[in-house]
Amino acid sequence: MAWRFKISKYKNAAAKFPKREEWITDLSVGNLMQSCGNHIKASGAFMAFNTISTGGGTLGILPVSTSGRLSNGLPQLQAHGEYVTDFEFSPFDDYVLATGSGDTSIKVWVLPMQDNLDSGALSGINPSVSFANERRVETVTWNPVADGVLAASVFDTVKVYDVERGDNKYALSGHGDQIQSVSWRGNGTTLVTSCKDKKIRILDPRSGGTVLEGQGHSGVKDSRVLWLGDKDSIVSTGFSSDRNREVRLWDCRSFGSSLHTIELGNSTGTVMPFYDSDTSMLFFAGKGDNQIQYCELTDKSPFINENYVDRTEQIKGVAMVPKRLMNVMEGEVNRLLILTKSAIIPAPYIVPRKSYRDYHEDLFPDTFSGEPNLPASAWFGGENGQVKMMTLNPSRRSDPASNPGHIFLGNRGDMVVNSKSSREATPVQKPVITKPKPVTTSPPAVTQVSSAPKVSSTPEVTSAPNTNMPDEPEDFLDSQSQQNTSLTQNQTDEEKEVIQHTSVKETPPVSTPSSSSGSRPMSVAVIKTPAKVFSTGRLSKYKYLKGRIEHKDYHIVNIRKLSTTIPGESDMFAANRTRCVVPIEGSGGLLQVHELSNPGRLEDSGLPVLQHKSKVTDYVWDPFDDSRLVVACDDTKIWVWNIPEGGLKETLTEASQYLQGHMEKIYFVRFHPLAKDILVSSAYDMTFRIWNLATGTEVLQLEEHPDQVFNCAWSPDGKYLSTVCKDGKIRIFNPRKYQNPLMEGPGPEGSRGARVTWVLDGQYLFVTGFTRGNERLVSLYDTADLATPLQTVEMSVAPPILVPYYDEDSRTVFLSSRGENNVFAFEVAEEEPYITQLSTFTGDGLHQAYSFLPKISCDPKQVEFARAWRLTSTSVEPVSFTVPRVKMEYFQDDLFPDTRVMWEPSMTSEEWLSGLNNQARTISLQPPGMKKLSEAPVEAPKASKYDSYNPETYKTDEQKKEELLSAMTNKLSVQGDPLPQDLAEGVDSDEWEDD
Secondary structure (H helix, E strand, C coil), rough: CCHHHCCEEEEEEEECCHHHHHCEEECCCCCCCCCCCCCEEEECCCEEEECCCCCCCEEEEECCCCCCCCCCCCEEECCCCCCEEEEEEEECCEEEEEEECCCCEEEEEECCCCCCCCCCCCCCCCEEEEEECCCCEEEEEEEEEEEEEEEECCCCCEEEECCCCCCCEEEECCCCEHHHHHHCCCCCCCHHHHHHHCCEEEEEEECEEEEEEEEECCCCCCCCCEEECCCEEEEEEEECCCCEEEEEEEEEHHHHHHHCEECCCCCCCCCCEEEEECCEEEEEECCCCEEEEEEEEECCCCCCCEEEEEEECCCCCEEECCCHHHCHHHCCEEEEEEEECCCCCEEEECCCCCCCCCCCCHHHCECCCCCCCCCCHHHHHCCCCCCCECCCCCHCCCCHHHHHCCCCCCCCCCCCCCCCCCCCCCCCCCCCCCCCCCCCCCCCCCCCCCCCCCCCCCCCCCCCCCCCCCCCCCCCCCCCCCCCCCCCCCCCCCHHHHHCCCCCCCCCCCCCCCCCCEEEECCCEEEEEECCCCCCCCCCCCCEEEEEECHHHHHHCCCCCCCCCCCCCCCCCCEEECEEEEEECCCEEEEEEEECCCCCCCCCCCCEEECCCCCEEEEEEECEEEEEEEEEEECCCEEEEECCCCCCCCCCCCCCCCECCCCCEEEEEECCEEECCCCEEECCCCEEEECCCCCCEEEEEEEECCCCCCEEEEEECCCCCEEECCCCCEEEEEECHHHHHHHCEECCCCCCEEEEEECCEEEEEEEEECCCCCCEEEEECCCCCCCCCEEEEEEEECEEECCEEECCCCCCEEEEEHHHHHHHEEECCCCCCCEEEEECCEEEEEEEEEEECHHHHHHHHHEEEEEEECCCCEEEEEEECCCCCCCCEEEECCCCCEECCCCCCCCCHHHHHCCCCCCEECCCCCCCCEEEEHHHHCCCCCCCCCCCCCCCCCCCCHHHHHHHHHHHHHHHHCCCCCCHHCCCCCCCHHEEECC
């Protein structure tokens, strides 16, 4: 038993409590409500903790370096309508916070990137994504390996979410009662739970079942369970049958009996366990206690060494600070934040050494780096990984956090140095940097059309011929190495037309803004524009557009069990002038179809649905037939439904037509904008297939994409198809002539998703996506040169994909996303500034999706230039977008040009396949009887107060008096019928004489 006498490196580690004046005091913590959470959590930038407020659902947010009394008041995040039961910072982003509440919702927040917060700094923040549940949320916890994977317990179910796409991927049931704690294994593969039914279970979310189940603590009070890193060991805390608190160590391969048990007395507070996998230090803190106990886990029986106790004030909650914040040059191996009734006490654990001038390598093994190993999509696809490690040795670290007294803020590739002495005075700012793209031996295939040389702040992208291009492309230039595009006599008429179509332009160099504000509100955009010596702002007619949710009488309410697991490639919500379709939870891919002409409250149950045999991935309405709905499923099948007149009266299980040809799960489907019965689909088999619904057959196929295709869009003339792919490239196809792309260029670098749409008569591409740092962005590309975007607008860091809708008459792009309440609007133009931000519409509560209607649905009398339906978690609401105008009695012809008739086909499928390019006809939206604003009479200018004296305008008092008397005289002089006394006979004068 000689191992018993082995001296531990951390045996004498002890908490070095600071002086009381260094505590964070004057907090309104009070008596917190009972929950399964720890009431306080910390990241590398912030600490969050429960507070008591009259509104409920409030969290206090402070920089993790805060100390002493608060001078600017307590910044509070109004997170939920009811008490926040649990919350946790993302391990890969110090500014992302997930919260769960008694109001049954889960929200993900992006906190502002600034060091000094005042009391109102968090008042305008909205959640980036929100998930609705049936019952109270008990716990939330992030996957330690995959970025954007969140697990939560909702009563007896563990739900796993893909936060990047806003989807609930898995719902793991099988618990006999309320789940009290959830913990991930260190490699992020499995979960362990403790339940009120006194059992401990190991779950594999991706296999959908319980791996192992065993009896836990026999007491009826709350229990906790914690996976000890990536070891085969689990620690649980709970109560014995005689109400004594106990700690048990388990082997995750067998729950027959615990490996070791520690008795902690008979106090009533729930014991919260904390584990540091680097030092094997295990901490225990009981709610309501005034002491923290810790021990060291060993590899031999009895596995746990002696207990140590540190006394403090009565504990409300405890949090561990990330290891990369430790002051290693003072022997700090761990740091706890202790939440009390009115204060937060930092408790650094110091290992005593004779000298701290040198770095003690034996105390600090490699630790978690804060970088993800896998994206969410890879983890959900079945891939596994390990946490990425980093050294804490200051001499071997390249980031500023290696120096004592510095903090490493964020994991988006941005290192912010903030010395300990200046943290209180200097706000942290996040630089906005345009990263130059390195020149590679295989540059992206980009067609160069501009005849002028490019001067850019980024390295020059050398053009190279695309070997995949056809020999004689008739739609775009066939040589990418050709720098001059002057027309010659050898060029054909069609080539000349194509060059004119691509509208050759000179691309100015791209400027790099110096920095952005430290605070990043959700509605603020950082715009990167090409450099220009002088540029005046463009005054948009739509700058002050107004969005308005119409009266509740027109709403469809009481939607039950809305499914939020539809993949991010889908718009999730589809509406036309007659109907809308919404996804419903349940097996078999359930879709409800609602008649928009019958608003009101839906029945609680028994509504008819479209039932499929597998999960639904996307669905779109036929733009030329309001009764035909096309649905894509993950069983490789496309269902074509014909909705009966008057709507669904019963549940339908058999479609009128099926299309099958893909070999893998389908991403999305899209209709051709002009040709009837032409449909395009994309799937996991990396192919694009074009279908003719008139014959029910596949007619064309494209096989060029090496990775997942996020989105595609038809050009307005119906000739070309653009795609944006996960490999970071944008491509343009002429599908009727060539399987290979005509052009390709670099697109968004992020892997979360992207969208593309054609704007400005098909001369430009408007693309939304993500940066590598997960910032959302929108970009405008010239189709004549995809090498560099003309302009980029960086939005906030948020998981949902921005879904664009382009109104070609107003040149306005509307951007909406799942789980937000804002709709952003931008106007695009062919000259600088190419992208102009317009007013942002903020709806009541969060929405899931928007679906915009054809222009014919707008009411020009109300100056309504766009109309949409808004899907929330429980309702469908009409939204009107108008422009404020004074003379609304006139038809605003400057806002309503002749519009294209996109609700009627301009050709058949056979005509389009044969090469015909009929364009849509145009009509005027001018209502009968309304005059045009341009024909309105011009009013005479009003006299200014300070104009020169004009006798016709200004009159003297005498003139005014004379005019008044004249008017009165004229009125009295008007004679009508004679008065009675005028008709009476008079008497002679002698009759007045006295007798």
